[in-house]
Every structure is written in C-alpha cells, then in structure tokens.
Amino acid sequence: MQTRNISNACLNRLPVYLSFLKNLPKGEYPCISATSIAKALDLGEVQVRKDLSAACGSGRPKTGYDTDVLISSLESYLKYNRKDKVIIVGAGKLGKALLDYDGFEAVGLNVIAAFDNDPAVYGRTEHGIAIKPITQIKSFCAENGIKIGIIAVPDVFAQEVCDRMVESGISAIMNFAPVHLRAGDNVCIKNENIAANLALISKSVN
Amino acid sequence: MQTRNISNACLNRLPVYLSFLKNLPKGEYPCISATSIAKALDLGEVQVRKDLSAACGSGRPKTGYDTDVLISSLESYLKYNRKDKVIIVGAGKLGKALLDYDGFEAVGLNVIAAFDNDPAVYGRTEHGIAIKPITQIKSFCAENGIKIGIIAVPDVFAQEVCDRMVESGISAIMNFAPVHLRAGDNVCIKNENIAANLALISKSVN
C-alpha cells in the first residue's frame, strides 16, 4: 500500500462518486458542482470537494467540475482502464457465482481462470472460464502475470490457498472466507463477509 | 440505528473475533487471553480488550476469557441466534448466486423468498426458494414479518426497489447496486460493491 495522504474513507467514497456521475442522464449535466454531488449523495459538500481534489484536479467557481473530465479523472485514478487479470480459487457455490458475475469488467478487471482441488470440479468450464487443478496455479500465474486473486474456498483451506497465491506472485487478495489471513506486508488483503455484514445491519431491526 | 457508544469499526471487528474463536481447535483452548487473540489477528491487544468488553463481560486476569462463554456472548450480541427472515429482490446472476449462498444460516438469517419483475424468471424455484413477482412483495412481507431485504437488481431499478421495500416494512437493506439509495433515517442501508472493492485493492499492484 502506498499513496498515503489520501484517507482510506475517502478512497472508499471515490467509486461512489464515479458511479453516481456515470448514472447521470447523458448530456444533461456537462458540468456539476461539488455542492450538487453532495446533496445527491447525502454527504457534506466540503468532504466531496476535498475527496475530489485529492484524486482529480480542482473545479472552477460558478460552474463546478466538467462532468466528463471528472469521470475520466476518477476512472484513471482508480485505474479502471487497465484490464488486469484475476483468478479465483474455489469453484464451489460462491466461486461459480463470481465466475458468472459480470461486474468486474466495468472496473477494469478480467477473471480469466478458476482453480479447485476437487477432480470432480476442475477440467470443466463455467461461463466460458476454465476451472483448473490447484496444482497449476503457480505456473499459470507466472505465465499470465497474475497479481490479483480471489479466495472463495471453505474456511479451513483459506490460509493454505493464500500462501499458494503469494508464492505464485499474487499481491492483492480478496478473501471471502471468514478467517484472518496472514501474509507479508507487501500483500494487500481485503476481507469480504457478506453474511456477517448483513447480520450487522440486521441488528438494527427490533 | 441505535446502540451508540460502540464504535462502528469495533462492530465490524466483532464478527472477526467470533469466527476466529469458532475456528480454534475444539477443546484445545478452554480459556483465551485478549493478548493472544490480538497476536493471532494482528491487532492491538488494548483494542481487542476494549472491543470485547464493549460487547461481552470482561475477562479474568491471568486466564483471560472462557472461550465458550466468549463465543456465545458474541453470538448473542451479534444476534446470531435469532433466525430472522430475509428476502432478495432481483433473481438475475447475482440474485441467484445469493439464493445459492449458504453462509447466511450461520449468522441467523434465513432467505425465504426472492422477487423479480420478469415473467420469465418468476414462478420458478431456485435452490428450493420460490421466485415471486415483485408485485407480491408488500403482501408477502406483511404476512411473514420481513424486516430485512437484499437488493440485487440493475442500477436503474435499485431506488425503485428500495422504495417498495421500505413501503413493505423493511428497515434493513443490503444493496449490491452501485448507486446511492435514499430512504428514511429509520432505514439502515449497507452498500456492497464487490467489484469496486476488488478494484481498490488492485490499485496496490504495480
């Protein structure tokens, strides 16, 4: 992780700004002010300005930001234009769902293979993506320059898979198993626990 | 949202503690100290203590916490024992994947129905769960006392679905569409954007 001097919270808001801007009716807003973005997203206008100025240039008084420029600045800052390749380990329920998920493209990510340790599972193809035996992960990553991986295996295998990924040169991991993974400081790990997150918000209901 | 005086960041760590404790080898650790939890999860020991004391009772010097008691305290605090009913709106790729996902049970949530507006989709059953026409959502929620909903529809329909949910009495919503939803203050909304999250961590790779 680098690029400090931009807060983590801000980093998480940038995609929100971007998708908001992209969802604006085409051509209707050639320019947009930080104030109106803030209003639409229920945020403070100062915060929006600060966030945008951190990632992009600054807007112009009276008119605000040029919408198209702002969109491409954000996309470029978030690196949505790069087409990085991604692999998924674990082709069970969750893994297959992710193989079928079509949201990765829009953020410049391209899932090109999946891996599993079950002979009943690998060798097949899901939604046009080949499922390979886990033993091939290292050579595959080396050949294809893979840096990004998704862990979608049961809890007990997650650390093992993590180790294999790191050994294969992967340095950014999204982990769907509800366990804490250990890896070197140069590896960026993000844990996703959909069920736990849903349970948290559900606490609010009586 | 209530239960202030416990930080949001802490609330997000509690499930991590819980799954860590549950993954401990059975019977091997009748007691566990905040220090050792902290070490295992790469957190500060003070923070662990503070988090645990906020949610559960406090441990005892020299021995720490009774593992089983701690687990059930956390489960009860996080309300994992309640069996709340959940509905999903949108039975496309993501919706179906969520219908197939088996992680909700462990946190006390039970997906009992899905809704869609496409006649080609509703009327069928996916993984044992009926997909119903969206028009039935209000009566269904009323009959079954549904308070929790998941939005898995395309961007443009998300706000409309959100409104319908709120109108149907739902007050906790997990939203997978990358748009900002507006709802009353009594409605708790959590946005999940898997692709954007993956893109964020991918920024770290060179």
Add this chain to the structure above:
DNA sequence: GGTATATCGATTTTTATATATCGATATACA
C-alpha cells in the same frame, strides 16, 4: 500461605477523520 507475573480496565495521548468557517476567484448576468 506468600509472592511474582500475566492479564485486565481506566485514563491519557496521539492520530485520523469529519465538520465548520473564512476568504478568494471566476463566471453569469445586468
């Protein structure tokens, strides 16, 4: 039973984040 020590809990300090206020600037409009 006494003592050393690992652990806890409370208080303080530091850091990070969000909010509010102020002045400056460039644009729209008269």
Add this chain to the structure above:
DNA sequence: TGTATATCGATATATAAAAATCGATATACC
C-alpha cells in the same frame, strides 16, 4: 463593463477512533 453570487480551496475546529501508559487484580507457582 461592472457587480453579485455561486463555487472553490485553505485553515481551523470538533469529533471519533486507535494507541500508549498506568495501576489494580487475581491467578499460578513456589
């Protein structure tokens, strides 16, 4: 062309979270 105003950027304040420090307690061990 001049002025009013909406918008920006910077600085300062307030809040929230994390880290560090300190003293107290109960347990294990002698």
